[in-house]
Every structure is written in C-alpha cells, then in structure tokens.
Amino acid sequence: MRISILNIGDELLIGQVVNTNASKMSQMLTQAGMAVGSVFTIGDNAEDIRNYLHHCLNVSDAVLITGGLGPTKDDITKKTLCDFFGSELYENEEALENVRRIVAAHGRELTDINRLQAWVPRCCTMINNVLGTAPCMWFETDDHPSKVVVSLPGVPFEMINLMETEIVPRLKKHFEVGAIVNKNILLQGIGESFLSDLIEPWELALPQNIRLAYLPQPGLMKLRLTARGNDSAKLQSQINEAVTGLYPLAGQYIAGEDAESLPELVARTMAASGRTLATAESCTGGSIASKLTALAGASEYFRGGVVAYSNEVKECALGVSHETLVRHGAVSEETVREMAAGVRVRLGADYAVATTGVAGPGGGTPEKPVGTVWIAVASAAGVTTELLHLTGRRAQIVERTCNAVFAALLRLANSGK
Amino acid sequence: MRISILNIGDELLIGQVVNTNASKMSQMLTQAGMAVGSVFTIGDNAEDIRNYLHHCLNVSDAVLITGGLGPTKDDITKKTLCDFFGSELYENEEALENVRRIVAAHGRELTDINRLQAWVPRCCTMINNVLGTAPCMWFETDDHPSKVVVSLPGVPFEMINLMETEIVPRLKKHFEVGAIVNKNILLQGIGESFLSDLIEPWELALPQNIRLAYLPQPGLMKLRLTARGNDSAKLQSQINEAVTGLYPLAGQYIAGEDAESLPELVARTMAASGRTLATAESCTGGSIASKLTALAGASEYFRGGVVAYSNEVKECALGVSHETLVRHGAVSEETVREMAAGVRVRLGADYAVATTGVAGPGGGTPEKPVGTVWIAVASAAGVTTELLHLTGRRAQIVERTCNAVFAALLRLANSGK
Numbered sequence: 142m143r144i145s146i147l148n149i150g151d152e153l154l155i156g157q158v159v160n161t162n163a164s165k166m167s168q169m170l171t172q173a174g175m176a177v178g179s180v181f182t183i184g185d186n187a188e189d190i191r192n193y194l195h196h197c198l199n200v201s202d203a204v205l206i207t208g209g210l211g212p213t214k215d216d217i218t219k220k221t222l223c224d225f226f227g228s229e230l231y232e233n234e235e236a237l238e239n240v241r242r243i244v245a246a247h248g249r250e251l252t253d254i255n256r257l258q259a260w261v262p263r264c265c266t267m268i269n270n271v272l273g274t275a276p277c278m279w280f281e282t283d284d285h286p287s288k289v290v291v292s293l294p295g296v297p298f299e300m301i302n303l304m305e306t307e308i309v310p311r312l313k314k315h316f317e318v319g320a321i322v323n324k325n326i327l328l329q330g331i332g333e334s335f336l337s338d339l340i341e342p343w344e345l346a347l348p349q350n351i352r353l354a355y356l357p358q359p360g361l362m363k364l365r366l367t368a369r370g371n372d373s374a375k376l377q378s379q380i381n382e383a384v385t386g387l388y389p390l391a392g393q394y395i396a397g398e399d400a401e402s403l404p405e406l407v408a409r410t411m412a413a414s415g416r417t418l419a420t421a422e423s424c425t426g427g428s429i430a431s432k433l434t435a436l437a438g439a440s441e442y443f444r445g446g447v448v449a450y451s452n453e454v455k456e457c458a459l460g461v462s463h464e465t466l467v468r469h470g471a472v473s474e475e476t477v478r479e480m481a482a483g484v485r486v487r488l489g490a491d492y493a494v495a496t497t498g499v500a501g502p503g504g505g506t507p508e509k510p511v512g513t514v515w516i517a518v519a520s521a522a523g524v525t526t527e528l529l530h531l532t533g534r535r536a537q538i539v540e541r542t543c544n545a546v547f548a549a550l551l552r553l554a555n556s557g558k
Numbered sequence: 559m560r561i562s563i564l565n566i567g568d569e570l571l572i573g574q575v576v577n578t579n580a581s582k583m584s585q586m587l588t589q590a591g592m593a594v595g596s597v598f599t600i601g602d603n604a605e606d607i608r609n610y611l612h613h614c615l616n617v618s619d620a621v622l623i624t625g626g627l628g629p630t631k632d633d634i635t636k637k638t639l640c641d642f643f644g645s646e647l648y649e650n651e652e653a654l655e656n657v658r659r660i661v662a663a664h665g666r667e668l669t670d671i672n673r674l675q676a677w678v679p680r681c682c683t684m685i686n687n688v689l690g691t692a693p694c695m696w697f698e699t700d701d702h703p704s705k706v707v708v709s710l711p712g713v714p715f716e717m718i719n720l721m722e723t724e725i726v727p728r729l730k731k732h733f734e735v736g737a738i739v740n741k742n743i744l745l746q747g748i749g750e751s752f753l754s755d756l757i758e759p760w761e762l763a764l765p766q767n768i769r770l771a772y773l774p775q776p777g778l779m780k781l782r783l784t785a786r787g788n789d790s791a792k793l794q795s796q797i798n799e800a801v802t803g804l805y806p807l808a809g810q811y812i813a814g815e816d817a818e819s820l821p822e823l824v825a826r827t828m829a830a831s832g833r834t835l836a837t838a839e840s841c842t843g844g845s846i847a848s849k850l851t852a853l854a855g856a857s858e859y860f861r862g863g864v865v866a867y868s869n870e871v872k873e874c875a876l877g878v879s880h881e882t883l884v885r886h887g888a889v890s891e892e893t894v895r896e897m898a899a900g901v902r903v904r905l906g907a908d909y910a911v912a913t914t915g916v917a918g919p920g921g922g923t924p925e926k927p928v929g930t931v932w933i934a935v936a937s938a939a940g941v942t943t944e945l946l947h948l949t950g951r952r953a954q955i956v957e958r959t960c961n962a963v964f965a966a967l968l969r970l971a972n973s974g975k
C-alpha cells in the first residue's frame with residue numbers, strides 16, 4: 142500500500158516553518174510497514190487542496206492531510222474536504238465536549254469561534270484530538286477496497302499523538318498490514334562505507350523477510366532492521382538473533398540498541414546505574430548539556446556543567462592550570478583531561494565529559510586545523526581522552542563531537558569503571 | 559511568477575531527514591520577491607521525477623530541483639533530466655577542474671567515480687558548485703517566455719551557497735523581478751493578536767507597495783516588511799520611514815532589527831560595546847549557551863556559563879546560598895538573582911543572565927506549575943529579574959525562556975547600564 146502526505150499551510154511556502162510533520166509522519170508510517178510515495182506541500186487554497194487531493198487519491202491508497210484546521214478565515218481545509226465529499230457540517234457532541242474541556246483548562250469562556258471547531262462533516266468519522274481543539278477526521282471513499290483520507294491538525298504534538306494512538310493502528314487494520322518489528326542499533330565512530338564492507342557477510346545472510354536500512358546522522362550511524370511477517374513474537378526472536386550476529390563483526394562500534402539518539406541511551410544507562418554526570422564544554426558550547434536536558438527526567442542524573450569558552454573560565458571554574466593552557470594550548474589533550482577531572486570533582490559527579498576544539502570557521506592553524514577536537518571522559522577510575530579530526534561546518538563539527546562524547550561515555554559506563 | 563520546488567530523495571520519504579531545504583529555499587525566494595506555489599517531495603525514481611517535472615512545468619514558471627546528484631547508482635536525477643530534455647552527457651572542463659580541486663583538498667586521488675560528477679547534459683548551463691562535486695544545472699524550455707528548471711545538490715550548505723550567489727540573482731534577471739527590499743523587526747514579550755491590535759493603525763497606513771507579514775516563533779515575533787517597486791534606494795527609505803512609525807506604538811517590545819534571531823542581535827550588541835557575557839542556566843539546561851555559541855565569533859564576547867541543574871551546583875559553582883535554596887526554593891526570584899550575580903563575578907563578565915524554572919512535564923506544583931520560570935539579567939549596575947508564566951511543552955518552554963532572556967539582555971545592554 143502506498144500513502145501520500147498533503148501538508149497544507151501558507152507558512153510552509155514562505156519558509157517560515159520547517160515541515161517537520163512530513164518527516165515525522167513518514168518515519169512513523171515507514172516503521173509501521175507502510176510506504177510514503179510522495180509528500181505535497183501546498184498553501185491554504187481550496188482549488189489546490191481539491192486538485193492535489195484528487196491526484197493523491199489517484200496515485201495512492203491513503204492520503205494523510207495536515208493543517209488548515211484552525212478557527213480563522215484562512216483555514217479552509219475542513220470546509221474544502223466537506224465539499225469534496227459532498228457532505229455537510231454538523232456540531233459533534235464529543236468534539237464540543239473536548240473543546241469545552243480545553244478552553245476551561247486555559248481558564249477561558251467558550252466562544253462562538255471555539256465552538257466552530259466542533260463542527261465536522263457528517264460523512265467522516267470524528268477522531269477526538271485530546272491535546273487540541275481541532276478534531277481529526279477520517280474519510281473513506283466509495284472505491285472497492287475503499288481508500289482513506291485523514292485530516293490531522295498541523296500542530297506537531299497534536300498530530301504525533303493522534304498518529305500514534307489512532308491513525309497508525311487504524312490504517313494498519315484497514316489495509317490489513319501484516320506484523321512488523323523494527324530494531325534500531327546505534328553505532329558511533331565508523332563511516333557508512335567502511336561499516337557496509339565490515340558487515341557485508343552478515344547482511345547477506347539476513348533472512349529474506351528482514352530488511353536493513355542505513356540511517357546516517359552527523360557522527361552517528363543508525364541501522365534499522367525491519368522484519369515483516371504474521372507473528373510478532375516470531376519476528377522479534379528473528380530480529381534478536383540477527384542482532385546477536387552483528388556484535389562479533391561490529392560490536393566495538395555499537396553504542397546501544399532501541400533508541401533514536403545517544404542522549405536517550407545515556408539517560409537510560411545513568412538511570413540504571415544510579416550514577417551522576419557533569420559536563421565541561423568548550424567547542425560544543427553547551428550543546429551536550431542542552432541535548433541531555435532536552436529529555437525529561439535529566440535532573441535525575443545530570444548535575445550540571447560548565448561551558449568554558451574562555452581560558453579564564455577553564456582556569457577559574459574548572460581548575461585547569463594556567464601552565465597547561467600556556468604550554469599546551471586550550472585545544473590539547475592536557476587541557477581536556479584537566480577539564481574533565483576538574484568538573485567531575487567540582488560538581489561532585491560520578492562521571493564527567495569534556496570537549497575542547499576548533500569548531501570553525503575561524504581559529505584554525507596548520508597544527509590544529511578546524512575540526513581538531515579533543516574529548517575526555519572521566520570517572521573515579523581516571524580520565525580517558527580521544528583526539529578527533531572532524532570535517533564539515535561548525536554545526537556538524539559540534540554535532541559530531543557531541544555524538545563522539547556520548548559514545549565514549551556509554552563505553553565507560555558500560556565497562557563498569 | 560510562480561515557482562515549484564521538487565525535492566528528490568528516498569531518505570526524505572522514510573523520515574530519516576527533515577526537509578529543511580524546502581523551507582530554506584522558500585524563504586530565500588520569498589524574500590527575493592518570488593512566490594513558491596507548491597513543494598513536492600518524491601523518491602529517487604525516474605518515472606516520478608519525469609511526471610512531477612511535467613506537472614511542475616504546467617503549473618509554474620520555474621522548477622527548482624534538489625537531490626539525487628550523488629555518484630552512486632540510486633542517484634538518477636542528472637540522467638533523468640538529460641533524457642527529459644532530449645540531451646546527452648559530456649564531461650565539462652570547468653566542473654572537472656572543480657572536482658579535481660575538491661578531491662585534492664581532501665588529500666585523495668581522482669577516481670573514475672569522482673570524474674562522473676563532472677558530466678552534465680549538453681543542453682544545460684553548468685553552474686559551478688565550489689563547495690561540492692555535484693555541479694548545478696540550469697535548463698530553459700522552448701516556451702515563450704522560456705521556463706526554467708534548475709537542478710541543485712541536496713547538501714544544504716552547497717544548495718544555500720548556490721542559491722545565494724547564483725540562482726536567486728539569475729532567476730530575478732530571467733523573470734525580470736522588480737526591486738524588493740525586506741526588513742525584519744524582532745519583537746519579544748507580546749502575542750500575535752495583541753500586537754496586531756496594537757499596531758493596526760500603523761499597518762493600515764502603510765504604503766500600498768509595502769506588505770507586512772507576521773512570522774511568530776516560540777517566544778518571539780518577527781515582523782517582515784516587504785517593499786516592492788523599481789528603485790531599491792527609494793524602497794529602502796520608504797521602509798525606514800515605516801519602521802520609524804512603529805516605535806511609538808510598539809517600541810517597548812522591539813528587541814532589534816535586521817536579524818533572523820535574537821542571538822544574532824546579542825552578538826552584534828556585545829561586539830559593538832566590547833562587553834562580555836556569562837550565563838547561569840537551570841531550566842534552559844545549556845540552550846542559551848549553545849544558541850549563542852552556534853554563531854561563529856561567539857568567543858569574542860562569550861566567556862562561558864554554568865549549567866546548574868542540581869541545587870548543589872547552584873551552591874558550589876555559582877555561590878547561591880544554601881539558605882536561599884532552602885527558604886525560597888530553586889525556582890524563585892532570590893535564587894535566580896544570586897545565580898546571575900554569582901556567575902557574573904565568578905566568570906568575570908560584564909553581563910550575566912540566569913534562568914530557573916519548571917520546564918515540565920514533571921516537577922510542577924500548585925504554587926509553581928509547569929511553565930513557571932524566573933529569569934535574571936545582571937550588570938555592574940545590579941540585577942533585574944522577571945517572572946514568566948509560559949505555556950507549551952518542555953521544548954517550547956525552554957525556547958520561550960531563551961528568547962525572553964535574550965530580549966532582557968538586549969534591553970539592559972541598550973540602556974547602557
């Protein structure tokens with residue numbers, strides 16, 4: 142089965158908003174065993190909505206629409222869909238109750254404009270959007286087998302919640318999508334082509350019903366195994382067996398399993414061990430701390446960190462010795478070692494990580510060109526350092542450094558030291 | 559004139575990569591006075607490329623294509639375009655020279671596969687991509703006036719550089735797009751509907767050739783004025799006059815002009831004054847520091863910061879008194895005040911900012927619900943605090959806090975204190 146996504150909103154066509162909905166929906170659908178054939182982004186324009194909906198229904202089995210469900214005049218998706226399906230709007234009791242509850246939670250009175258949100262076309266199945274006032278709508282065509290059109294709110298967290306709890310399960314049922322089991326494996330410190338050569342024999346020996354995808358990110362390789370069949374339990378054990386076979390070949394690069402990012406693995410590892418962490422960042426400028434604290438619950442293990450951008454801060458806040466900085470420079474093994482050791486003791490954490498390097502575009506020298514980065518991880522057992530030679534622009538160098546640090550920390554924590 | 563964007567790449571349809579190219583291109587084209595009518599995202603599939611290119615040429619004057627220009631087998635955009643235009647590939651001398659230079663800069667030998675990158679269709683104008691090995695290609699159709707098809711690399715920084723230096727200027731010339739002048743004004747601390755009421759008389763009095771767009775972001779409102787005409791200098795003075803008229807109405811909310819984000823304004827203000835900054839972050843967890851250091855040159859003014867997630871770190875690294883934390887709690891005016899004052903002195907900076915609050919989803923209490931955030935800005939003249947009651951999820955609360963802090967810092971720095 143093939144799905145089209147239709148994202149509606151003028152704000153998408155002037156570049157004000159990045160269309161993260163398309164990628165998130167594609168990700169969820171792909172992992173549920175459904176393929177996205179194309180994504181269309183159009184403005185809040187009735188003629189375009191009609192034309193592209195027609196087109197999408199011609200080339201796919203289901204069309205997922207986002208956006209244009211607000212209460213203002215320029216939001217016309219609901220009315221246009223109602224006309225498209227030759228239906229009429231009515232006030233849905235359950236939707237109204239939901240609007241009433243949300244408005245009350247904000248301490249406001251229900252207005253006529255709020256109330257309009259509860260009107261939906263008679264021909265659709267209203268699916269309650271518990272996180273927002275715009276109801277989700279499920280339409281089916283008269284084709285045999287019938288095609289599906291779903292209208293979702295454009296607000297990302299409302300859309301994601303509806304997709305997870307309602308739309309993906311309903312689509313799987315409607316289109317009788319078989320069982321599917323996914324498994325993510327995160328690897329660090331190895332490039333795509335080298336990894337691909339390394340694990341080729343393993344990949345060739347995978348069962349026919351298991352597919353492997355390479356999903357590279359800056360400084361991180363995500364491998365996704367997808368098993369299809371009828372019996373989830375059987376697929377799960379097939380996948381587990383496959384993953385076991387990967388370790389002898391690439392185990393040294395594997396940072397963990399069943400996560401979308403390394404900070405997730407860090408959080409899980411720290412929670413399991415009850416240990417705490419502190420950070421000392423120079424070239425990453427707070428990115429390590431902000432990535433860790435972006436996940437709820439970070440306060441359980443993350444004590445804090447120092448962003449030591451200037452040498453004076455490296456000295457006064459981390460205790461790096463003046464002599465070290467003068468003799469070896471800020472970007473040096475000696476400095477990163479003292480940064481990690483210093484922040485660990487000063488912030489009273491079990492583990493510490495540190496970074497110092499040249500993120501560019503300026504600041505490079507022949508001896509330490511842009512991309513030269515020292516990282517360190519520390520525990521009571523001592524400090525381990527690593528020199529990275531990274532390519533890319535400033536943002537990528539920072540991203541790659543963060544991932545190298547997370548991976549080094551995971552290795553240290555998993556070693557029990 | 560109307561433009562279609564066609565983003566090609568299987569990685570976009572499985573949700574591995576967020577399509578930031580579409581929004582960046584839309585932004586650049588909109589600001590240059592050209593309108594994007596629709597964006598199509600499709601896989602690396604020759605039939606889809608042909609079909610949607612046909613369709614785009616039917617509904618628009620120009621089609622900008624990204625992606626599918628790599629040297630591997632699944633990248634088929636160049637071959638498909640060559641066939642579409644009934645042309646043949648040849649080795650372009652200038653493109654080959656560029657490939658040779660880039661390969662040499664990476665210390666590698668030129669391979670046959672590298673060399674393939676320099677082959678382009680005879681019927682196109684090759685536009686050199688100085689940042690990468692895939693040349694940009696400019697095609698014109700036989701229509702009168704001729705339509706334009708441009709094939710750009712999918713790597714964001716290569717695409718952006720080509721758009722800026724080559725494609726936008728060429729499109730403006732080809733389609734005789736008139737003069738256009740844009741002006742951004744960043745406002746903070748006011749919502750869209752309240753602002754819209756406040757400045758309505760000003761907006762209604764704007765000259766006919768000036769358009770106003772509201773571009774809200776979490777905790778930040780960007781107003782964009784766009785003037786169209788024939789004479790850039792005249793448009794510039796028209797815009798300046800319009801902006802002058804905005805200050806009496808909304809001046810207290812204006813954080814600055816001519817920037818895309820508040821960190822840009824902070825960097826500019828700090829550079830102009832030669833002053834330095836330090837940060838003390840609790841609920842923002844390093845986001846303030848990482849947003850400031852994401853811009854090259856931050857080391858000129860940013861001394862560093864402390865991410866004080868735990869109370870112990872607030873005490874030991876910032877000097878917040880134990881009594882303050884016990885009596886008033888971590889989320890309190892007293893704590894944020896001591897955090898800002900402490901980090902300013904300890905890190906030896908002219909200015910300091912601090913945050914402490916409940917970012918959620920957990921940690922809220924009836925007295926201090928999720929979204930309760932204290933911020934502070936400090937200088938030699940003293941510390942100013944502000945209490946925020948923010949809505950949204952964790953990421954939005956952090957984002958809104960950052961913008962409130964940047965705006966408060968700009969107010970302080972601009973006041974000369």
